[in-house]
Amino acid sequence: MAVGAGNRNPEAGPASQQDMRRQNLAVVLGTVADAVAGQGPLSRADVAGLTGLTRAAVSSLVDELIGRGALTELETAPSGRVGRPGRALAVSSCGPAGLGLEVGVSHLGACVVDLRGESRVWRRVERANAGRPARRVLAELAELGAEAQAEAAGLGLHVEGRVLAVPGVVPTARQGLIEHAPNLGWHAVRPADHWPDPDTVPVPENEANLGALAEYWQAEHGAETFVHVSAEAGIGAALIVDGQLFRGARGFAGELGHIPVDPDGVPCPCGARGCLEQYAGEAAVLREAGLAATADPVVLLADRAAAGDPAALRALDRAGRALGLALASAVNLIDPDALVLGGAYAELGEWLLPAVRAELAARVTVRPWDPEALHCSALGRRGALLGAALLTVRRIIADPTLLPVA
Amino acid sequence: MAVGAGNRNPEAGPASQQDMRRQNLAVVLGTVADAVAGQGPLSRADVAGLTGLTRAAVSSLVDELIGRGALTELETAPSGRVGRPGRALAVSSCGPAGLGLEVGVSHLGACVVDLRGESRVWRRVERANAGRPARRVLAELAELGAEAQAEAAGLGLHVEGRVLAVPGVVPTARQGLIEHAPNLGWHAVRPADHWPDPDTVPVPENEANLGALAEYWQAEHGAETFVHVSAEAGIGAALIVDGQLFRGARGFAGELGHIPVDPDGVPCPCGARGCLEQYAGEAAVLREAGLAATADPVVLLADRAAAGDPAALRALDRAGRALGLALASAVNLIDPDALVLGGAYAELGEWLLPAVRAELAARVTVRPWDPEALHCSALGRRGALLGAALLTVRRIIADPTLLPVA
């Protein structure tokens, strides 16, 4: 009898038969979606065996999922085993899809991901968005999104949800509001107020959170609980706990940038002293490396480091040690399966990782710690946009009744 | 569409009608249990209105809950309102109960809590358990537990589960094993191997976790997400996230004691430098205050501080500042609703709180922070034993089918 086992959330309302159906639809669809990589396509009987449902129940559920366009029956391939061969099931590669949109400081992006999680349309254009009026930026993004949606329609995909990744604070309580995006110069922007077409308004979400979710949904490491660090302007961490994004009581969880790494160190604009951001933030690293801010300072820094520039290497080493110190606190508190460096950090990983690893090894001592648990994201800066599109897809897989019954 | 909304755990198995029934039984019982304090006892119709279930369904569920001994029908009191008066429902004060057991360094404890969460039997005896063979300690505890259970039987209570609070590591993976309890000198102790009566073997659980759960279940502050700090020999934190104990990927979450508060500070036996434990741990505070270890050093320290001893006050201030620094990291990462000082810290709160508050105010700057969110536990050192008994009770409320149908 482990603590927490069986302690379902008492706030959850009563269960109805529709909830049961919904849950079982999700179980069947999720089983097919997750097992694709495993051992070839599944049949109804396979799904029944894996889930514990009856073949009859699975048949009924699969019929409904096909009717909603979530599943497809493939051509039956000879299996070689004795007995009647099963009809192969697969998540539809044409049909429902998710549209992801992104506003960055220097770019706009749009992508469409199908139910299998594969990116089918990808658009990215460079734009200097800082300081531009939100209305203009969003109008241009809407255009880009419409193009992507049209291209997806040509592939047989139908967009079922739209999510907008923004580098800013999107409070949990006030749906649809971008409270503050310092790098863009946005305050209290509500996309719905500026979007040209009221039928295609996207839901905003913080880009670091989306990047972490993309990492969880797509990455190879099967970590269910991990910390995803991303540095754009500030240093933010997104916490994935048991496969769920953890936002904290008020949505401010993961403020890694203001963890104290040197209690009496340099003052930070936030008012405290010795915040991580003053040691491992973009501005601090550039200053230490003796570089001026440019259009893409991350690439510049990576080039200098690759060329063996001692100042750049020293700056990155110092940043890595500070980051490692802060992450040691995170490991001690959260005990994650993995630590993932994403966003800009992913591209500097080669020079950051040794210092971070060394600091972690020295500071995480009271539990087993695998150095390989710290690694760089394979998605890099694509994570946020991918996550935005995947969010819709994963919501559909978690609740296929969101799809129209056709 | 908030991130995480509707993302139910895909690992969850299929739902059956029994699951639905179980859930609805829990909803009804939980509604009656939680609303007792609100506005007098509830009737079936009240429960139906609160939960959204039909009166007919509630009737059926209530009948089953009465049959299992979880609910009781009270004498109908005149309500004064028009219409047929409802039959008042209440959680049984006699019937199912939870037994809590505790092994401390200097005491043994046992208590019985009824389904309402009220402590009905409380036993605590002083014993120097450090270094004694586990078999002897557990035999004596079993005796104490049997006495408590007998006394509870006299009150009409029937013990449905037994939980043992221990100051040590109880891994999630290996059920029923106390891996290591340094203060007791125990290694790899499995209570089942030493318990006299195989029918009453308790399940061990870490006392800090249980203290935090007791705080959550009993405390007035309605925080769903908080950090509960307890200092016995080491400094441990238990994290309650959305009303659930968060253990981390491997069960090591909450190691507050080894968060670095001074990166190049004094070396710690763990191998790192500047760990919180070296500044705010019991041994460090006593040393700083110029006191020798005694039977109950916490009381000694509190006496000195109350008397205005400058060394004691200085030591507590230093500890408080170090604790505040570490907690600032926790707040930045977790964004909890509250921070609770429990265990021995609760008794020293008067002298610790100002320094902790000051440090938090200086370090938690990038979000709203209410100084009152930090407070001391009202349960103090009773929390662990209470939590052990409550764990069974809360499990029953979360799943009433655990009770025999009578």
Place this chain on the structure above:
DNA sequence: GGTGTTTGTCAGGGCGGAAAACAAATTAGT
């Protein structure tokens, strides 16, 4: 005492999964 209101229960129906039987499609064996 009659009326209106609220409560608790009962009967009927629908929904959804389980169990068992059955038809279909393939391989293995002779």
Place this chain on the structure above:
DNA sequence: ACTAATTTGTTTTCCGCCCTGACAAACACC
């Protein structure tokens, strides 16, 4: 080539659970 064995997918029957609607019971108000 033909039968037996095996596995799959569907059909049928059954059961559990909640919902809808109706009804008796118990109170306040007039």
